[in-house]
Amino acid sequence: MFVRLGSTAGATPPPRDRVAEAERLRRDRGTGHVAAILKAGHGVPWGHVAAAYEELRAAGLPVDRIGFLGTQIPGEALRAAAVLPPVPPIAPVVLSTALELWTELELEEPEPQIPEMD
Amino acid sequence: MRKTLLCGALIGLAAACGRKHPAVELPPALAAAPHVSAGRPALTVTLTADGRILVARRQVDLDGLSAALHAAAVEREPLPGSSLYAARLVVRLRVDRAAPWQHVQWLLTLLAEERVWRTRFVYADPVFGEVDREWNLPRDGP
Numbered sequence A: 001m002f003v004r005l006g007s008t009a010g011a012t013p014p015p016r017d018r019v020a021e022a023e024r025l026r027r028d029r030g031t032g033h034v035a036a037i038l039k040a041g042h043g044v045p046w047g048h049v050a051a052a053y054e055e056l057r058a059a060g061l062p063v064d065r066i067g068f069l070g071t072q073i074p075g076e077a078l079r080a081a082a083v084l085p086p087v088p089p090i091a092p093v094v095l096s097t098a099l100e101l102w103t104e105l106e107l108e109e110p111e112p113q114i115p116e117m118d
Numbered sequence B: 001m002r003k004t005l006l007c008g009a010l011i012g013l014a015a016a017c018g019r020k021h022p023a024v025e026l027p028p029a030l031a032a033a034p035h036v037s038a039g040r041p042a043l044t045v046t047l048t049a050d051g052r053i054l055v056a057r058r059q060v061d062l063d064g065l066s067a068a069l070h071a072a073a074v075e076r077e078p079l080p081g082s083s084l085y086a087a088r089l090v091v092r093l094r095v096d097r098a099a100p101w102q103h104v105q106w107l108l109t110l111l112a113e114e115r116v117w118r119t120r121f122v123y124a125d126p127v128f129g130e131v132d133r134e135w136n137l138p139r140d141g142p
Helices: A015-029 A047-060 A092-097 B002-007 B061-077 B101-113
Strands: A002-007 A035-038 A064-068 A101-103 B041-045 B053-055 B059-060 B090-095 B118-125 B129-134
Touching: A047 B101, A047 B118, B041 B061, B041 B101, B053 B061, B059 B061, B061 B101, B090 B101
Parallel strands: A002 A101, A035 A064, A035 A101, B041 B090, B090 B118
Antiparallel strands: B041 B053, B053 B059, B118 B129
């Protein structure tokens, strides 16, 4: 089962919301393992993807496996796989034993920087 | 297409300019995130914002990257006749924060195809400088 963390409307939730949701899921399910499934638009800067991973690590979540949406990944991910190229599938044993954490990044443009006023 | 985007027009040696590795704007590290423990020496691959790939300080294209991985794996641990030559190779990926995610995917896909599963991404830490984060790729089997 995939757990979607993020907005389907295209907005990326604040980092603290993703981390809080991940912590709640881990507590409720009683599992110590988290596999992160990254879904990001092609144009998303690497810095955003890296930051999402860093946030999860900093929260103490054992995100020790990373998956990418691809044509060979079963289930819900398959239907959304068109945006990414084929990649090696995640081993079934991983899918069955780990909590899947779907970190969704759909930012295409960075937030505008507003200069400070004196 | 992807090779064109990633490699640019120049193939050959990149200017080292006296630096250990080519300069890129790395994503910032969070102090609370765990650092990777020291292990076997890793091969450093750099992806710049404009799509150039460098192995150590040497610029390569995607085909050249495969050859470089082979060479590095054999240099570190010769395994004559083994198809898993790169399975024990550790690759550090220094990716500019502005590089498109798609370019990173291509790198990861190539690494997975070459059975290089043990990867690290490099972040910039204000205290420790460059720090590594483990980012192991999924294997195509148990």
